Amino acid sequence: MSRPARLRLVLAGLGLLTPALVWAQAAAPEALRLRPSKSLGKAEADGKPALVLSASKLSTQIDQASRAEGDVELRYGELLLRAQNLTYEQVDDLARASGDVALSKGGTLFRGPELKLYLGRFEGEFLNPSYFFSLTGGGGSAKHMFFSDAKHLRAQEGTYSSCPIDESAPEPAWQIKADELAMDFEANEGVAKGAVLRFYGLPILGAPALSFPLGGQRKSGWLPPNINFDSRSGLEFGVPYYWNIAPQRDATLTPFLMTRRGPGLDSEFRYLEPEHSGQINWALLPNDRVIKTDRWALNLQQDGQLPLDWRYRVRAERVSDDEYWKDLPKRMQSLTQRLLLSDVQLGRDRKTSWGEAHAYGRVQRWQVLQGSEALANFDAPYQRSPQVGLRLNTAADDAVLDGFVPWVRRARLEGAVELEYNRFDLPSLTQLSPNQRKAMAEGRLYTGQRAHLQAHLSTPVGGAAWWLIPRLALNAAQYSLDQNMLDGRRSVHRSIPSFSLDHGWVLERDTTLFGRNSLQTLEPRLLYVNTPYRDQSSLPNFDSAAKDFNFDSIYTENQFSGVDRVNDANQLTLGLSSRWIDAGQGEEVLRLGAVQRYLFRDQRITADGMPVSQRLSDLLLLASAHINSQWWADGSVQFNPEAGRSVRTVLRARYSPGPFRTVSTAYRLARGQSEQIEIAWQWPLWGQEGKAAARRSHGNSCSGAWYSAGRIQYSLSDRRLTDSVMGVEYDAGCWILRVGAERQSTGQAEANTRLMLQMELVGLSQLGSNALKVLRDNIPGYRPLSANRSASLEAPYD
Incomplete structure (x- = not known):
């Protein structure tokens, strides 16, 4: 049976067309047409997939052989075979193809002049094939390719590279050549015998036998060498x-x-x-x-x-x-x-209808690396040996207080209780700072035990746009010390109650901003706190420190972290913020905020021990903007109204117009302590691909482009560079070279300088020091140049 027109035949398993189909064609004068079937690619009853063969010219003998010529296409399950000529022997299940043969299976593509393949068991031989692996984005060629089955293949005189083929170059920029290459996909192992890695024709790495994993799975073996240099x-x-x-x-x-x-x-x-x-x-x-x-x-x-x-x-x-x-x-x-922790924790949670309970235990130790520079020494923290506690809280307590957002529900009594015992010790005498050793000698540094109770009760109420949370709190502690206090006592206790009232609104309106439809919010919030004064100057301080003064801490009842210090207060905190949210995408475009605290009486418990009589606290100002996809900016200012100047300022901005292009800058001021500026970037310098990042990301060319990347920190108060990273990257499409230097301060007049050199063979591995990790960890918005070119997984070890 032969027809000059294009004809399709469907072979199920080893069978061909049924006699009924032959009779139908003989009886019908019109051309044979097969209707498409959704089950065509599925396995038949005998477990074998259907075979579909199409060509410009097709002839067949029932249960014998089929011959196809011109634009031949054979489908067998997930196997796709294209050629100019093909012979299929049905009895042996053997396909012979020639002329521009292309074989695709499981994401791997083979091309060559001639193929012999047993379809069912995927066994055969490919003459002079080239191949491409979609998982790694690379490929190569071989003299012969032998298929044992679908999961085992062997190549003679094979090569591998992720560089695109360049007709003007005798060979790619880099490639691996092997006398024999065996791949076992079932065992996830590839073995190359007589393998040599060549870079522009120069052998840089060789081995009699080299094994490697196939795909992203793990495989035992030697990894590329690490090379580092520092001062x-x-x-x-x-x-x-x-x-x-x-x-x-x-x-x-x-x-x-x-x-x-x-x-x-x-x-x-x-x-x-x-x-x-x-x-x-x-x-x-x-x-x-x-x-x-x-x-x-x-x-x-x-x-x-x-x-x-x-x-x-x-x-x-x-x-x-x-x-x-x-x-x-x-x-x-x-x-x-310089502060190394050893921490062992044990805990158990239990949830009930009324809330949850958390029982816990802990042992905590520190290694303090003081060093020989006395001015750089710092106070060692206390160790807990042990810490044992129990926390109870009602079911909705955390949800109500998390984020202070409005809700609609009836008021109910909620609260939490924490009971805890601690034994506080200090590291060895050699790990203490000079100030701590002096305080210990004068009897002002204590060790001992503390049992404390922290509890609060609240009745939150709220509506769709407001909330009100009255809250009663108690902080009680009992101390048993190893040393006498200044008044001769070793045991002492104190109890400090506190009342607070938290109230806020979230108002909304439709508006426009920079020509964009937006939703604007107006969010006033006030917090009143009343805590009586209790003298704590003679008590030990095991775990308390002053909180940083910012938009979060100003809305807390206690200005100290930990348990040992509770500031007295009769104060009102009033804040106002407004947000503009894009109506179409729901993205916050602009935020402005201001908050300040007013004292109704002097505050006597402070971080430095000096009472605060200034009625108005420093004013906190906040702004952030994301006007479009390229620009981000934010800043905060702590302004002292009496001095008429800022105490702390943080200003940041980032410009990122596209892939591999980002510049960010920051200014940080803590008056009397430090003043720094910082600039970080990743930007193309020159080269053909510098103006076509999208095209380069697909690896269509090995033409080179230079990029600069780095982060520089400069101390204006000390007039010197502090921690900084600078580097350049050369992107050749299928390989990337990174050269850089990292400087880290180790003292007032000391610094460690580290040089980095790394070559990344895209789709294969990285050689040298891990400059990529350093750049990624230090540069905001940094993006690896090979991010879109290799589908292989990153190495688990940086």
Whole structure:
């Protein structure tokens, strides 16, 4: 049967057309037409998918063979095969294709002159194919490609690269060449024998056998080397080994060598069990050549669940010496590098119809890295050994007080109670500041025990646009000290009640702003607080500190955090804010706000011990604007009406007109303490792709473009640069080079400078120091240049 017109045949399993279909064509003079079926791609009863074959010219012998010529297209399940000529032998299920052959399956595309393939078991051979992997965005070519089945293939003299093909260049900018390349998708493993990584024809990495994971899953093996350089340790070279122990456990071991300090080992172990999960980091530098001693850092994180619904949490970090944070900072996890926490917590929650209860216990320890610079020393915080408590609160208490937004409901009595016991100790004498050691010698620094009760009752009422919350609170504490106080007592207690009334409105109207339809709100709020004076000057202060004066803290009853200090008050706080919200998108476009506090009597309990007689507090002003998608700006000012000048000012702005283009600036002033300016950016410098970020993001060209990225902080009061990062990036489309420097202050006249050099082979890996993480962590709005070009997952280890 042969027809010159284009014809479609459908083969189900190994069967071809039924005799009825043959009879229908013989009886009907018009051309054969098959109606589309939604079940065509589904498996038939025997478990095999349907086979669809189309071509310009098609001939077949029932149960024997089919021959197709011209624009051949064969579909078999998720397999798609295109060619100019194809022969399909039905008995053997063998397809032979030639002429511009293209084979697509599972997101992988093969092209070549000639293919032989057993469709059902996906076994065969491809001659001189090229291939593309959609997962990584890269591909290559081979002399021969052998398919064992759908999950196993082997290539002879294969290559791989994410660079686009350039007819004018003999080979791509970078590529991996291997004598033999075997891929086992079932085991998630690829093995390249005789593999060499070449960069512009120059071999930069080679191995007799190189294994790698396929896709984003984990795979044991050596990772690209780490290269770092800083002014305190010199050049550092490390080669990580990743060990995929089990689906729920893995480890990374990184032997390294520092030119100034010697060899060492970094290690990380992670686990994710059904009821327990955690991570352990251990860094060892035996016999540091600079200070002639062993150095180490340990970090432990673990969370888990115990019987009876108890949960625990462990966070612990320790280092070998006080100078570790200066010399080896990248091996530390704490955000406060000179104050390392060891914290073990245990807790259990229980919810009932009336509310919830939370029972907890805690042990807390600190390692204080004071160092040899006396002026840079700071007071060590107290340790808790232990802390045991119980919190009870009504069901709606948190919802009512969270955000102070209106609600519609009937008033009801709500409240909370906290009962807690603490044992407070100090770190060792060597970790105390000079001021603390002096206070201890004079008998003004205490250790001991404290039991406290904090409770409040409220009756919140409100409507659709307003709320009113009257509130009674009590802070009571009993102290038992190890040292005599100035009056000779070791046991003392105090009790401080407080009353507050919180009232606010949210009014709305339709308006326009900059020609845009908007919803404007007017939100007045007042808070009255009355707390009697109780002398606390002779009492210990274990955990209280003055709160920062801002838009959040000014609306709190107590100006101190913690339990040990409660300020006296007879005051009214009045604030007003207004927001403009885009009516179409619901996005806040503009916000303005002002708030100030008025004292009806002098405040005697203050952070510095000096009474406050000024009736009007500093005025807080707030503004933020997001006029369009390119501009953001916000600022806050603390203005002293008596001095007629600002006390604290923060102004920030960011301009981001498009991808890989962002500039932000900030000004911060704390009068008498610090004054800083900051500028951060990511911006194209020059190059063809600098004006076509969207096109470059698809990797259509390897033409180069230069980008600059960085963040500079300058202290106007000290007239010097503080923590800063500067770098340049060269984007060649399929590879990116990053060069930069990072400066971190370690003292009044000390700084650590780190040089960074990283090459990213898009779709493969990153070589060198982790400059990408440094830029991403330090530059607001920074976006990796390869963000849209590689579908592969980022490495789990930065």
